[in-house]
Amino acid sequence: MTPVKCYPSKPEKVYFFGTCLIDLFYPEAGLDGIRLLEREGIEVVFPEDQTCCGQPAYTSGYQQEARAVAAAQLDLFPEPWPIVVPSGSCGGMMRTHYPQLFAGSEREALAKAVAGRVFELTEFLVHVCHLRLEDRGEPEKVAMHTSCSARREMGLADTGPVLLAKLGQVELVEQARAAECCGFGGTFAVRHPEVSAAMVEDKTQAIEATGARRFVTSDCGCMMNISGRFAHQKKSVKGEHIASYLWRRTS
Amino acid sequence: MSVQSDSVRPHPVQAYSPREFHRQAHDALGNPQIRANFRKAMDGLMTKRHDSFGDWDLEILRELGANIRLRALAKLPDLLEQLEANCEANGIRVHWAEDGDQACRIIRELCESHDARSVIKGKSMVSEEMHLNAHLEEAGIEALESDLGEYLVQLNEQTPSHIIMPAIHLNTDEISEIMHDKTGTERTRDVDTMTAAARQQLRERFMAADVGVSGVNFAVAETGTLCLVENEGNGRMTTTVPPVHIAVTGIEKVVEHLRDVPPLYALLTRSATGQHVTTYFNMISGPRKPEEHDGPQEVHLVLVDSGRSSIYQDDELLDTLRCIRCGACMNHCPVYTRVGGHTYGTTYPGPIGSILSPHLMGLEDTKDLPTASSLCGACGEVCPVKIPIPDLLVRLRRESVGEGRGNVPGAGVKRTRKEAAAWKGFEWLATHPGVWRAGTSMAGKLRALTPSRLGAWTDYRSAPKPAGTTLHALVKQHEAKRHQADKAAEEKRP
Numbered sequence: 001m002t003p004v005k006c007y008p009s010k011p012e013k014v015y016f017f018g019t020c021l022i023d024l025f026y027p028e029a030g031l032d033g034i035r036l037l038e039r040e041g042i043e044v045v046f047p048e049d050q051t052c053c054g055q056p057a058y059t060s061g062y063q064q065e066a067r068a069v070a071a072a073q074l075d076l077f078p079e080p081w082p083i084v085v086p087s088g089s090c091g092g093m094m095r096t097h098y099p100q101l102f103a104g105s106e107r108e109a110l111a112k113a114v115a116g117r118v119f120e121l122t123e124f125l126v127h128v129c130h131l132r133l134e135d136r137g138e139p140e141k142v143a144m145h146t147s148c149s150a151r152r153e154m155g156l157a158d159t160g161p162v163l164l165a166k167l168g169q170v171e172l173v174e175q176a177r178a179a180e181c182c183g184f185g186g187t188f189a190v191r192h193p194e195v196s197a198a199m200v201e202d203k204t205q206a207i208e209a210t211g212a213r214r215f216v217t218s219d220c221g222c223m224m225n226i227s228g229r230f231a232h233q234k235k236s237v238k239g240e241h242i243a244s245y246l247w248r249r250t251s
Numbered sequence: 252m253s254v255q256s257d258s259v260r261p262h263p264v265q266a267y268s269p270r271e272f273h274r275q276a277h278d279a280l281g282n283p284q285i286r287a288n289f290r291k292a293m294d295g296l297m298t299k300r301h302d303s304f305g306d307w308d309l310e311i312l313r314e315l316g317a318n319i320r321l322r323a324l325a326k327l328p329d330l331l332e333q334l335e336a337n338c339e340a341n342g343i344r345v346h347w348a349e350d351g352d353q354a355c356r357i358i359r360e361l362c363e364s365h366d367a368r369s370v371i372k373g374k375s376m377v378s379e380e381m382h383l384n385a386h387l388e389e390a391g392i393e394a395l396e397s398d399l400g401e402y403l404v405q406l407n408e409q410t411p412s413h414i415i416m417p418a419i420h421l422n423t424d425e426i427s428e429i430m431h432d433k434t435g436t437e438r439t440r441d442v443d444t445m446t447a448a449a450r451q452q453l454r455e456r457f458m459a460a461d462v463g464v465s466g467v468n469f470a471v472a473e474t475g476t477l478c479l480v481e482n483e484g485n486g487r488m489t490t491t492v493p494p495v496h497i498a499v500t501g502i503e504k505v506v507e508h509l510r511d512v513p514p515l516y517a518l519l520t521r522s523a524t525g526q527h528v529t530t531y532f533n534m535i536s537g538p539r540k541p542e543e544h545d546g547p548q549e550v551h552l553v554l555v556d557s558g559r560s561s562i563y564q565d566d567e568l569l570d571t572l573r574c575i576r577c578g579a580c581m582n583h584c585p586v587y588t589r590v591g592g593h594t595y596g597t598t599y600p601g602p603i604g605s606i607l608s609p610h611l612m613g614l615e616d617t618k619d620l621p622t623a624s625s626l627c628g629a630c631g632e633v634c635p636v637k638i639p640i641p642d643l644l645v646r647l648r649r650e651s652v653g654e655g656r657g658n659v660p661g662a663g664v665k666r667t668r669k670e671a672a673a674w675k676g677f678e679w680l681a682t683h684p685g686v687w688r689a690g691t692s693m694a695g696k697l698r699a700l701t702p703s704r705l706g707a708w709t710d711y712r713s714a715p716k717p718a719g720t721t722l723h724a725l726v727k728q729h730e731a732k733r734h735q736a737d738k739a740a741e742e743k744r745p
Contacts, residue, residue, distance in 0.1 A: 061648030185625025193707030228712030
């Protein structure tokens, strides 16, 4: 049974875990996430020593290495504030797999406590902040790709579309097979490049067929994959993290 | 109906191996016919499944299905003994086989003891797993598949590409060509005509067969009943027309109670083909009784272990044994949909195959299968008995690089010094935040030097370039600005 998730009321402070992909490739998306939270009157604490959630090692089977990396992150959130993560993939890792990684160890209780405080950004904006948005952008069609981790691991198929629906001038168009994976899958894209390429090719075709010139996503792995495919084909369709899109249209 | 041209030929017969996953995937991806056949078929199956659950609360039913299977597995040794006792009491002779070879020998010897020359088969994936047909043929016993898809695959000298729909990789034109080539059937695109021809061909063989061999969907311990789910009636013919019926199945197919069957059946048919019920549901509870006029004079049940009891020793891996073989995981798998079933080179393709085959064949041969998934979770989401397939894929990745519990054959085979060192390096960086920040900051500053080619990634996509500034640095600037603004506001205050 899908458990009922009880959300806290809006806190004064949150931790922000920016994720390594955002840190390195899409820092503006992280900053825009922080700005959205601050605009809601929340103080955002960004622990400086954060690096990576450890997922790449975890999904590659390198369990000890993943555990060591995860252990380093566990210590970064000593206060009982929510931990907001602008990625369903990293959020899913922390919420679902941290407790598994430390099961039976002395850090199990800490891992569970941290996992229980992890929220994906769009989830937090919808369910905790009850975000209201005033759209200042031009009328536009946009497609959304919800990552598989957000959709299935975290059960957040709707939070992205719910936020986009708050933008009065934006029409969310649904691509064919919207729930299908874009083919990124972390190291999957490297280990099985041809299969991954066939998947992202289908995804870009589906998005392009909607007529939207822009797609948004809440996961930078998917964005790197899908935008990378569009750019490789010299297509004009652009990808944007949903945090940046929301901030840009409402600030 | 129009007769199609000679230009459409069934794709060439070849042997597939899980060792060749990459090459086979490459070939399949480049074959537009294969791509189109699977995409169309899987799209249809996904829609049918989705629509068929309209009459049930799917999540409640899945939870029930998972619990029934888990309860059966928790009591597996006892239930198998109970099954044996109750089958024997019903007149079904029970045989135990440690592996596929032993199961083949048992079946062959049973055939030989009846001087059987011809065996008619209902669909059984376990018999595929142990290469029963080849074994019988070597002994001079002809085994003919009677499930339509299996029949076509056998005519085309192939193996099934799907566990429920063995010939799903073939389209109408290809099937017409195979039937023309192998049975002399006139070429046609009319499915009913082809089905009628196959039915005629098979009907004669049913009447002449000495032994019928079938699989089992559920073996009920409390009653000694063998349940067989099918749509074509070939299962009923196989198990009732020949004088001897031999059922063969893996030891995990046992369920405790008769009342466990309806929920599992409801899940199986909806998950597999989107049907509320199948055309036939057979409950076999023994040979022909003295007062009965038909049915086999002997019924045998061959229970095959073949690696299953070793899976059963591991409390995570044993979830693999919950499987009721519906095929929904492959129907919903974006990888399977693109590369098709043969690419996996295993009896069981797709996600369930990738978590089962390493146990049956060892990780040396199957090491590329657990990685052949983007971990998108679609398989786990649709599994009617809630097997945590993505978690098990990760577990097997762990085993293959030597960081698991070491109890899967071939554990550690994929570990290379280079890759292990790379992950150690990643660990070191990610646990030394100062170095991490310096490194990511440097990567941003040197972004002009980022290679525009990054192996296979850039064959299909542009290379990502590090941003000029890291989020760490942006946050610092942002906080400094905010601090300044706060200070200014404070100073303005009277």
